[in-house]
Amino acid sequence: MDSSRPSDHYDADAVLPGDPAPEKITQPKLNAVGYLRFFWRQLTSMRTALFLLLLLAIAAIPGSLVPQVSSDPNGVIQYKAANPEISEVLDALGVFSTYTSVWFSAIYLLLFISLIGCVIPRTKHHFDALRARPPKTPADLSRMSAFETRETTADAELALDQAERLLRSQRYRVQRYGQSVSAERGYLRETGNLVFHTALIGVLLAVGIGGGFGYSGQRVVVEGQAFVNSLASYDSFNPGRFFTDSALTPYRIQLDSFEATYEEENFKAYGQPTDYVATVTTTLRGGESEQHRIKVNEPLSIGGTTAYLLGNGYAPLLVFRDPEGTAVFSQPVAFLPLDQNLFSRGIIKIPDGLDEQVGVQALLYPTTFPLANGTFTSSHPDLRDPTVSLEVYVGDLGLDGGQATNAYSLNTDELTQVAGRDAPQESIRLAPGETADLPNGLGTVELVDIPRFVSLDIHHDPSQFWVGLFAVLVVAGLVSSLFVARRRVWVKVVPGADGTITLQYAGLARGDDPRLEQAVTDLAERHNERLKVDE
Numbered sequence: 001m002d003s004s005r006p007s008d009h010y011d012a013d014a015v016l017p018g019d020p021a022p023e024k025i026t027q028p029k030l031n032a033v034g035y036l037r038f039f040w041r042q043l044t045s046m047r048t049a050l051f052l053l054l055l056l057a058i059a060a061i062p063g064s065l066v067p068q069v070s071s072d073p074n075g076v077i078q079y080k081a082a083n084p085e086i087s088e089v090l091d092a093l094g095v096f097s098t099y100t101s102v103w104f105s106a107i108y109l110l111l112f113i114s115l116i117g118c119v120i121p122r123t124k125h126h127f128d129a130l131r132a133r134p135p136k137t138p139a140d141l142s143r144m145s146a147f148e149t150r151e152t153t154a155d156a157e158l159a160l161d162q163a164e165r166l167l168r169s170q171r172y173r174v175q176r177y178g179q180s181v182s183a184e185r186g187y188l189r190e191t192g193n194l195v196f197h198t199a200l201i202g203v204l205l206a207v208g209i210g211g212g213f214g215y216s217g218q219r220v221v222v223e224g225q226a227f228v229n230s231l232a233s234y235d236s237f238n239p240g241r242f243f244t245d246s247a248l249t250p251y252r253i254q255l256d257s258f259e260a261t262y263e264e265e266n267f268k269a270y271g272q273p274t275d276y277v278a279t280v281t282t283t284l285r286g287g288e289s290e291q292h293r294i295k296v297n298e299p300l301s302i303g304g305t306t307a308y309l310l311g312n313g314y315a316p317l318l319v320f321r322d323p324e325g326t327a328v329f330s331q332p333v334a335f336l337p338l339d340q341n342l343f344s345r346g347i348i349k350i351p352d353g354l355d356e357q358v359g360v361q362a363l364l365y366p367t368t369f370p371l372a373n374g375t376f377t378s379s380h381p382d383l384r385d386p387t388v389s390l391e392v393y394v395g396d397l398g399l400d401g402g403q404a405t406n407a408y409s410l411n412t413d414e415l416t417q418v419a420g421r422d423a424p425q426e427s428i429r430l431a432p433g434e435t436a437d438l439p440n441g442l443g444t445v446e447l448v449d450i451p452r453f454v455s456l457d458i459h460h461d462p463s464q465f466w467v468g469l470f471a472v473l474v475v476a477g478l479v480s481s482l483f484v485a486r487r488r489v490w491v492k493v494v495p496g497a498d499g500t501i502t503l504q505y506a507g508l509a510r511g512d513d514p515r516l517e518q519a520v521t522d523l524a525e526r527h528n529e530r531l532k533v534d535e
Contacts, residue, residue: 043110044117049197052111059107063098066090070097070216070238071457072310074336077408112204119197126190134173137180137490141506144490146520148505154531156493156501162530163491166523172489179493186486186510196477202470210463215239215247217458222315222332223451226254229303229458247460249303250285258312258452262382271341271380278309278454294454304460311455313337313344314364316388317448320350323441328353334453335364336408342366342381347410349397354442356394359410361420363389364450388447390428391420392439486510489523503527 030038042048067075076096080087094101141147152159156179163181167174172183217234219227227233229251261275278294282302294300300307315332322328328350335344348360367380368387376387395415398405405411417423418439428436430447437444461467487509494502505527507520 040117043114045114046118049111049114049118052107052114053200056104056107056111059104060098062090062095066095066098068096068098069236070099071218073218073236074311074408074455077406078336078338108204108208112201112208115197115201115204119194119201122190123194123198126187126194129190130187134175134182134184134488136177137182137492138506141490141492141504144506144508146507146517148520148524150503150505150524150528151496151500152503152528152531153500156495159493159501159503159527159531160491163527166527166530167489167491170523181491182488183490184486184488186484188480189484189486189511190481192477192480192484194477195473196481199470199473199477203467203474206463206466206470210240210461210467212240212242213247214459214461214463215243216460218310219456219458220315220334220453221253221255221456222334222453223255223258225332226252227456228252229305234458249305251303252283253300253302253307253456254281254283255279255454256281256291258454260312260381260452262380273381276309276312278312294456304462306459306461308457308459309454310457311337313342313453313455314366314383314450315453316346316362316364316450318348318362318388319446319448320348320354320358320438320443321446322354322443325444326353328443332449332451332453333362335362339378340381341378343378347408349399349407349410351397351399354438356440356442357397357399358438358442359393359395359397359412359415361391361393361410361412365389383450386432386450388430388450390430390445392418392423392428394418394440394442485513485515487513487516487519489520491523491527 067079069076080091090096094103098104138144160176160179160181164174164176167181167183170185172185173187174181174183176182215238217237219233219235221227229248231237231245231248256279258279259275259277260273261277263269263272263274276296279291280294280300281289281291282300283289284303292300294307294309296309299309313335315334317332318329319327320329329348333346333348335346337344342364343366344364346362346364348358348362350358350360365376365378365385365387366382367378367384369377369379371377376389393410393412393415398411398414419425420427423439425439428438428445430436430445432447432450435444435446487507489505489507492504492506494504496502503524505520505524507516509516
């Protein structure tokens with residue numbers, strides 16, 4: 001084969017001998033404004049918005065797996081105590097405050113901006129399309145995805161008039177073009193799509209504003225005691241950025257009783273809680289007292305706030321007396337549960353009234369059960385054989401410096417143990433009603449009673465109504481965008497040679513429309529039935 005002959009397959013881009021060297025194609029360079037425009041288009045694309053929405057959902061997962069400071073500060077303390085190594089990493093990443101962390105807020109704001117950038121131009125385009133007339137009839141309707149023909153002897157103008165009335169009765173937007181009728185419907189699909197995205201922006205905006213003006217707080221309330229909705233009454237409080245004290249509606253919640261029901265028949269679930277009921281008496285300023293029940297899924301609404309039953313446990317009432325018998329400490333202390341059988345731990349600090357400052361680490365066994373190694377545990381969460389064990393320390397509690405300390409922990413580095421495992425005297429064990437002497441003649445301690453306590457999580461969110469409204473609109477917009485079909489149909493009159501006319505029916509779907517062909521066929525049948533009646 002002669003290699004000098006040209007190939008049968010011509011390559012237009014090939015460089016032949018003697019041709020000048022092709023010029024190198026260079027892309028235009030973008031300046032700062034060009035790069036900003038490029039990144040803005042990428043950010044406001046629908047693909048980016050969907051990606052950010054998915055990323056926000058993934059970023060919210062840690063908030064449901066790990067206790068949050070805003071809703072369960074005691075749970076955070078317990079989690080850190082049980083997992084000290086991983087807690088340092090999670091704390092550095094802000095996982096214990098997921099919804100206010102920098103990375104979650106960044107995704108939130110980017111999604112907000114992306115949705116606005118998507119919705120505004122699409123809304124303008126949609127309104128323009130709503131005001132525009134249906135498009136002109138194509139010259140060749142047989143090329144449409146759905147096509148039907150019928151022959152009739154009816155008058156052409158009558159046929160077009162009947163077609164126009166029929167299409168209007170089916171909620172089409174209709175326009176006459178010469179010997180044809182053009183119609184379209186299904187703009188509700190795009191309207192629903194825009195409502196969906198606009199309502200999603202509304203949800204994000206309402207949540208942001210509600211978080212700024214709202215607040216949440218936690219309070220432990222013991223049976224027989226009350227909580228007053230004031231800033232000083234909360235154990236922990238998380239205000240929004242724009243919170244003011246005037247947002248606190250004055251009211252009072254008294255815990256009358258707390259009842260827990262446990263599984264007793266099913267051995268595999270023995271001791272598992274089946275129901276919690278807190279009976280409370282509420283009083284609004286200037287109003288009458290009312291009794292309510294709070295359950296896990298039945299919160300209490302009062303004064304623009306919602307009180308949730310977050311947790312519960314025991315609060316032993318211990319009375320410490322000096323050698324003369326004067327009570328220096330007498331109040332119930334909430335013990336933090338350590339397992340499902342409510343084996344619990346509590347801390348008591350007595351800085352004044354005795355010869356030395358006294359700190360106590362206490363353990364509660366609701367149903368005491370001895371183990372083979374000589375220690376104890378609890379075999380049931382109910383008070384069936386309760387025992388409180390006390391380890392007593394003396395020394396400087398670190399309270400005189402005015403620095404805040406954790407009420408649920410006791411720093412024993414500067415303290416001396418006088419009763420307990422590492423002391424000459426064994427731990428003090430008490431049953432309800434019993435009294436024991438404190439070491440070194442410090443006085444006595446009595447376990448008077450073991451009432452229950454509940455942990456209330458109180459929320460004020462002024463955006464609840466708007467979030468609910470926008471959520472309904474999100475669902476409504478999504479349903480309409482999924483189930484409303486957008487289509488265009490045409491009816492065209494083609495005159496015949498023998499005095500008859502041929503009616504052409506065609507349809508085109510804007511998207512997925514499995515019923516398009518059936519709709520065109522039904523239109524043709526109904527139109528011809530009307531024409532036969534008129535004849």
